Amino acid sequence: MTSSRPIELVCPAGSLPALKSAIDHGADCVYLGFKDATNARNFSGLNFDDKGMAEGIRYAHDRGRKVLLALNTYPQADNWQRWTGAVDRAAAFGIDAVILADPGLMAYARKTHPDLRLHLSVQGSATSYDAINFYHEHFGISRAVLPRVLSLAQVEQVIASTPVEIEVFGFGGLCVMVEGRCALSAYATGESPNCDGACSPGKHVRWEQTPKGMETRLNGILIDRFADGERAGYPTLCKGRFEVNDETYYAIEEPTSLNTLELLPELARIGVRAIKIEGRQRSPAYVAQVTKVWRAAIDRVLAGGQPFRVEAAWMAELNKVSEGQSHTLGAYYRPWK
Amino acid sequence: MKIALGPLLYYWPRQSTLAFYADMADAPVDVVYLGETVCSRRHELRLSDWLEVAEILTAAGKEVVLSSQVLVESESDLKSLRRIVANGHFRVEANDMGAVHLLSSGDTPVRDWIAGPTLNIFNPTTLDLFAGLGATRWVAPPEMSREQIRALRDGLGHHMEVEIFAHGRLPLAYSARCFTARHYNLQKDTCEFRCLEFADGIPLKTREGAPFLTLNGIQTQSARVHTLLGDLPAVCAEGVDILRISPQGAHTPEILQLFRQALDGLIPPADALHEALPLLPAEPCNGFWHGRPGVELRLPN
Numbered sequence: 162m163t164s165s166r167p168i169e170l171v172c173p174a175g176s177l178p179a180l181k182s183a184i185d186h187g188a189d190c191v192y193l194g195f196k197d198a199t200n201a202r203n204f205s206g207l208n209f210d211d212k213g214m215a216e217g218i219r220y221a222h223d224r225g226r227k228v229l230l231a232l233n234t235y236p237q238a239d240n241w242q243r244w245t246g247a248v249d250r251a252a253a254f255g256i257d258a259v260i261l262a263d264p265g266l267m268a269y270a271r272k273t274h275p276d277l278r279l280h281l282s283v284q285g286s287a288t289s290y291d292a293i294n295f296y297h298e299h300f301g302i303s304r305a306v307l308p309r310v311l312s313l314a315q316v317e318q319v320i321a322s323t324p325v326e327i328e329v330f331g332f333g334g335l336c337v338m339v340e341g342r343c344a345l346s347a348y349a350t351g352e353s354p355n356c357d358g359a360c361s362p363g364k365h366v367r368w369e370q371t372p373k374g375m376e377t378r379l380n381g382i383l384i385d386r387f388a389d390g391e392r393a394g395y396p397t398l399c400k401g402r403f404e405v406n407d408e409t410y411y412a413i414e415e416p417t418s419l420n421t422l423e424l425l426p427e428l429a430r431i432g433v434r435a436i437k438i439e440g441r442q443r444s445p446a447y448v449a450q451v452t453k454v455w456r457a458a459i460d461r462v463l464a465g466g467q468p469f470r471v472e473a474a475w476m477a478e479l480n481k482v483s484e485g486q487s488h489t490l491g492a493y494y495r496p497w498k
Numbered sequence: 499m500k501i502a503l504g505p506l507l508y509y510w511p512r513q514s515t516l517a518f519y520a521d522m523a524d525a526p527v528d529v530v531y532l533g534e535t536v537c538s539r540r541h542e543l544r545l546s547d548w549l550e551v552a553e554i555l556t557a558a559g560k561e562v563v564l565s566s567q568v569l570v571e572s573e574s575d576l577k578s579l580r581r582i583v584a585n586g587h588f589r590v591e592a593n594d595m596g597a598v599h600l601l602s603s604g605d606t607p608v609r610d611w612i613a614g615p616t617l618n619i620f621n622p623t624t625l626d627l628f629a630g631l632g633a634t635r636w637v638a639p640p641e642m643s644r645e646q647i648r649a650l651r652d653g654l655g656h657h658m659e660v661e662i663f664a665h666g667r668l669p670l671a672y673s674a675r676c677f678t679a680r681h682y683n684l685q686k687d688t689c690e691f692r693c694l695e696f697a698d699g700i701p702l703k704t705r706e707g708a709p710f711l712t713l714n715g716i717q718t719q720s721a722r723v724h725t726l727l728g729d730l731p732a733v734c735a736e737g738v739d740i741l742r743i744s745p746q747g748a749h750t751p752e753i754l755q756l757f758r759q760a761l762d763g764l765i766p767p768a769d770a771l772h773e774a775l776p777l778l779p780a781e782p783c784n785g786f787w788h789g790r791p792g793v794e795l796r797l798p799n
Contacts, residue, residue, distance in 0.1 A: 285618075347670075402705060
């Protein structure tokens, strides 16, 4: 399988309705996960059992679209078979590619299913062409998803120095930490993105109205406190307000979403092959809205002709579904660092 | 059981850093990891300076390892990495897959390097794969528990030295963003090297004043000091080969001494922990070792 379009739009599917919503609104690919810790959105009520997977793949393939399976957490000695079993199931389902992070699992996939297309997950923390070429040389990966840490010029340098297709995040919740290099949730709750596929998991969250305001806690740790009238956000632990040298502020990151729509022509010019939309934990309505806008924008860029202009209506639509109703260019914009 | 001094995670002034390592020549430490692993803007010591420190420590009988940077972003980061890999003398700790690639490919691959704690090696299949590429020592990710480390060891097909993070504030996360610069409303590119002012990083507290994390440039650490001093009997029972002690702003030589004495049976581990407490910059924790949230403290029975 080779990529059929110059830039693929890769959309999140946390459920079958979200998958259909993405396909119906113009996604070239959807990515999804099984209902367990083998993927980095291991949340209750999300993801696919075998029946849903078969139906989702059929729905996509009938319409000429692709389905990618995220198996992007790190297996351990005592649960190794669950991950290899997931690779086997994916291959049997006729999935278009698996998105992996663990080198041992890649070796397994390459050996057991030589024709299965492999993508390197963002959880692999590969931020340079030397890192990406390691996975290419040993496991023949076809594509790598870049962590949200590089500037545009750095992404361009990577693309120029690797035969591997490059996928970048275009929109959605923003991990301020390098993906795969964050154990904050493990420290606070014992559940980690790397091994459990969870960050700041819901079962550790407590919302409490107090005389000082609405308090949000993660495993007892106060993540933020909201005055009346302030919109209380989910206590993702890097997005709380903390005290540093007697100053209280969003010390790590504000609740905000990544939005690179305005960079789209540049991303196309430097040879980015796919744009990923974050949000498998979000609703089918979110998926529809974001997919629709990005489809229109990508089609505009690919059509060429007039200089690309971001429509005000597009931004308004995207801001409506952004975390904290605001957005950032993240690391693409140097001062953000 | 050997004791290793992990790479210095903070940014100390040049003279303080050199004095610290001069002391290490006489400290009860077997392995010393050198080099800047956190931020490419930190340059009080250049690679040539680190190599001089390495020579001095080697002459003092220490095994010296050069640690590579964890987050590699720019072409100039890659150039620095290539210089470390090609140093021709000292073993290298690979802290990202770019380093692994440079060590294990080309005409003359290196056959004896250390798989660092940020490579995310969590299972025996993956570690065996790295052994096949020349890794001879594995530093476990700090978030791994005793049971996970044991299961990984039991499943290994190759011989491999095992090192664990045994003492220090936990390096929990890395970012493209510098949180120290952010605190001062500075951009990373013009950060004025504020990290130099904080020998143990900047404490971050919750809004009710509870210590939670530590800001150290682009790295985020725990506020609490992870220490396995009180757990040494269990650590030894697992057949761990090397204990990593992470440098702290003050009292590192005393901490090393306490580990050595406890390992040699000169003082009971519980007493060593008790003696260490006033020497720590914050409260202790050891949850990760016990398969619990890292912030927790399990006291020895």
